[in-house]
Amino acid sequence: MRIAVVFDTPYAKWTPEQHRQQMEDELAGKTGQEAELEYQVGQALIENRHEILLVGVKDDARVVLDHCVDWKPDLVVNCAEGISGAPYDYLFPGLLESAGIHYTGSPPLGLLVSRDKAMSKKILAYHGIQVPGFATWAPNEVITKAPPLRFPLIVKPLASDASEGIAQASVVGDLAELKERVEFVQQRFAQSAIAEEFIEGRELYASVIGNEATLEVLPLTELVFDKDKNAPEERIATQSTKWQEPYRRRKGIRYQFARPVSAGAKERIEAICRTACQALWLRDYARIDVRLADNDEVWVIEANANPYIARGHEVANAADKAGMPYDKFIQRIVNEAVARHERA
Numbered sequence: 001m002r003i004a005v006v007f008d009t010p011y012a013k014w015t016p017e018q019h020r021q022q023m024e025d026e027l028a029g030k031t032g033q034e035a036e037l038e039y040q041v042g043q044a045l046i047e048n049r050h051e052i053l054l055v056g057v058k059d060d061a062r063v064v065l066d067h068c069v070d071w072k073p074d075l076v077v078n079c080a081e082g083i084s085g086a087p088y089d090y091l092f093p094g095l096l097e098s099a100g101i102h103y104t105g106s107p108p109l110g111l112l113v114s115r116d117k118a119m120s121k122k123i124l125a126y127h128g129i130q131v132p133g134f135a136t137w138a139p140n141e142v143i144t145k146a147p148p149l150r151f152p153l154i155v156k157p158l159a160s161d162a163s164e165g166i167a168q169a170s171v172v173g174d175l176a177e178l179k180e181r182v183e184f185v186q187q188r189f190a191q192s193a194i195a196e197e198f199i200e201g202r203e204l205y206a207s208v209i210g211n212e213a214t215l216e217v218l219p220l221t222e223l224v225f226d227k228d229k230n231a232p233e234e235r236i237a238t239q240s241t242k243w244q245e246p247y248r249r250r251k252g253i254r255y256q257f258a259r260p261v262s263a264g265a266k267e268r269i270e271a272i273c274r275t276a277c278q279a280l281w282l283r284d285y286a287r288i289d290v291r292l293a294d295n296d297e298v299w300v301i302e303a304n305a306n307p308y309i310a311r312g313h314e315v316a317n318a319a320d321k322a323g324m325p326y327d328k329f330i331q332r333i334v335n336e337a338v339a340r341h342e343r344a
């Protein structure tokens with residue numbers, strides 16, 4: 001197939017050929033860093049004998065359509081997370097739909113709804129899925145009284161991801177701390193703040209691949225914390241936890257395949273994934289983050305419509321464990337998107 005890989009990039013004017021060169025350099029280890037996701041995906045597509053075009057967008061999403069009209073891909077693999085760092089991920093599938101181009105992953109509605117940590121919880125609750133109680137404050141709204149929630153709470157930007165704005169100080173024990181952190185989030189991220197009841201428990205990630213009848217919940221992964229660190233703020237995926245291996249090592253935190261989970265909890269997590277994917281308009285692949293409480297109750301923390309699918313991270317690791325090494329995993333996403341269009 002002819003497959004265009006669309007992604008956001010800091011390089012405004014780079015051509016597909018320049019990205020191709022960068023891809024080769026990064027994959028050859030010349031930059032000394034993990035290759036960008038789009039290049040890992042591009043490489044996997046080449047291994048699967050597809051012809052690829054690497055389309056990077058910095059601040060002008062129109063280049064996507066220009067390239068697609070010109071090159072006429074059979075499919076776009078959508079790796080875009082935003083434009084110039086702003087969360088306009090939903091624009092890419094919107095543009096592609098407007099031009100009748102097929103693409104992998106969730107549609108605009110799925111991306112918009114799952115990005116909003118309050119909206120997605122309202123929908124999940126409607127479908128009978130257990131989510132933490134929460135309250136939100138608009139960007140300029142001042143807190144006047146404590147919300148009717150059980151402290152401790154965790155305060156987050158309403159629509160960020162990748163643990164942006166999540167630190168130990170996000171966990172607040174009283175109204176004064178809540179006010180301070182909400183103001184910090186409002187100012188720092190120029191967006192609404194959400195405070196959720198803190199759910200104690202194991203942190204599990206359920207990666208999902210497929211749609212409806214082909215939907216498969218892959219082996220669970222887990223973020224395991226040092227057993228001697230019991231304060232709530234020591235048991236969350238802060239930004240440092242998520243992105244800094246040395247920090248994790250120092251704090252005794254690790255990502256791994258999940259330790260044993262009861263058959264009942266596993267079954268409930270799988271059922272939750274199926275319902276959540278349908279309820280939140282998720283497609284082809286996704287990751288649902290849950291907390292498993294001591295009493296075996298499952299709480300959904302977040303649904304990720306556009307999870308990070310680079311090698312060595314939760315979704316790709318889970319796929320690997322399910323018998324899909326990276327190239328096969330990327331091909332499976334392609335197959336799911338193609339099959340979805342054939343059914344439509």
Ligand SMILES: Nc1ncnc2c1ncn2[C@@H]1O[C@H](COP(=O)(O)OP(=O)(O)O)[C@@H](O)[C@H]1O
Nearest residue numbers: 132160161162163164196197198199236237302
């Ligand atoms: N209600 C909650 N109870 C307990 N921990 C939470 C809760 N909400 C978030 N966390 C912790 O904070 C992390 C980041 O929150 P999340 O909503 O997933 O934001 P992001 O979109 O940045 O990943 C979670 O992985 C979890 O460790």
Ligand SMILES: [Mg+2]
Nearest residue numbers: 162163289302
């Ligand atoms: Mg998350």
